[in-house]
Amino acid sequence: MPYEFLEDVAVADIAFRVWGKNLETTFVEAGDALMNVMVEELGSIETREGRRIQLENEALEYSSSSFSRA
Numbered sequence: 001m002p003y004e005f006l007e008d009v010a011v012a013d014i015a016f017r018v019w020g021k022n023l024e025t026t027f028v029e030a031g032d033a034l035m036n037v038m039v040e041e042l043g044s045i046e047t048r049e050g051r052r053i054q055l056e057n058e059a060l061e062y063s064s065s066s067f068s069r070a
Helices: 023-038
Strands: 003-005 016-018
Touching (some): 003 023, 016 023
């Protein structure tokens, strides 16, 4: 599982740390972690509509170490 729930963080109802090999997979794993919090029975979800979202920003700067697991 490329994420972990942080039970000892008191400033939020739920907190988790996510990691991935790049920015795109990190966001995908964050979505998976969020779905696991919101939906008790993941098997009950069915796709009714699909959408592809793509964001671009030339000013976005990050280093690969920013997304590696600590």
